[in-house]
Amino acid sequence: MTDFQLILASSSPYRKALLNKLQLPFLCRSPDIDEKPLNNEPPEQMTKRLTIAKAAAVAQSYGGTNHLIISSDQVASLKGQLLGKPGNFQNAQQQLRASSGNTVVFYTGLCVWNCKTKEHLYEASQTKVTFKTLTDQTISRYLQIDQPFDCAGSFKCESLGIALFSKLETDDPNSLIGLPLIRLVDMLERMEVKVL
Template sequence: MGESAPMTALPRPLILGSTSRYRRELLERLRLPFETAAPDVDETPRPGETPETLASRLALAKARAVAARFPRALVIGSDQVADLDGQPLGKPGTHDRAVEQLRAMRGRTVVFHTALAVVCAETGFEAEDLAPVRVRFRDLDDADIERYLRAEQPYDCAGSAKAEGLGIALLDAIESDDPTALIGLPLIRTVALLRRGGVDVLNRLPGIAR
């Protein structure tokens, strides 16, 4: 990993290497100016790759891909993979696949690995972290699953459930040390990695002497 960068009076451009509206809305909470860019990375798992390794590899690949196009910028990459007994569960994409996922997860504990990377190509700075979230699903019946999916249509979410919305009704418990990790971007870790990259979130607030 690269060394921590010095704090600068004029921060580098900040880019979120993602087109996810969930990640964009989370990053907006930090009140930093930023742009978004599509990372254009192949997300196909490699043979034998664990969900944890897949999430970490893709987060770094996304950050590097965008940083190559914008070398002066500090780029945030993130990826989330749901892990059921060592098998990755991605975004279902369709209603039928979402039904299959929720049936497989009912009454079970699923680990959502949310990986994070911050990269600056110009300085060679790279930092990574991983925020695992343990989620215990209720023992749902088929009618519960069908009603939920028709109501929320979470087909763009890994694991077929939006815990920040109605999907919370599917769960018995969530265990995490970074409360936004399950939504898609672990903000505690994001703030920490941005500091290492030279951006102190609180020092960027307007109207405060530095």
């Protein structure tokens, strides 16, 4: 087993809480990258590009060392349109109105970057969320309670947002929160990090 130090390339409290579940010591470093979509960039490609860019940005400070950088990015798509973080009540309300009765696809990328070898592993997870038909009253009440203005898709599935769904399809329930832990454990073990 190689003695790596783990660094989460994120300032997200949600990803930090998820990584804490693995009970491994880690540091957090915020990647400084431009997250704007490229023209006509498919959501899967955008997810991959941003996930790897986040790891590479943080890895620059740790070149040649025994650090593993863990990065993740998530893109939500409704009928081919990207759903970003709403930022405020009005934008969140518009997103949830559009999502009502529809299926939103979340693409969550995951990268583990070895700073010593500069090699990296990348995997992606896809989650499909089908929303109930939502009334304006339900949407407003939910937004006032959960205030998911920093979440792609305008909900927190780890909280009351789950009440908005009629169906959830995923290979890892943590993916929707922002860090696919099942895949991460596998990737860390391939990098010779023992989780158990």
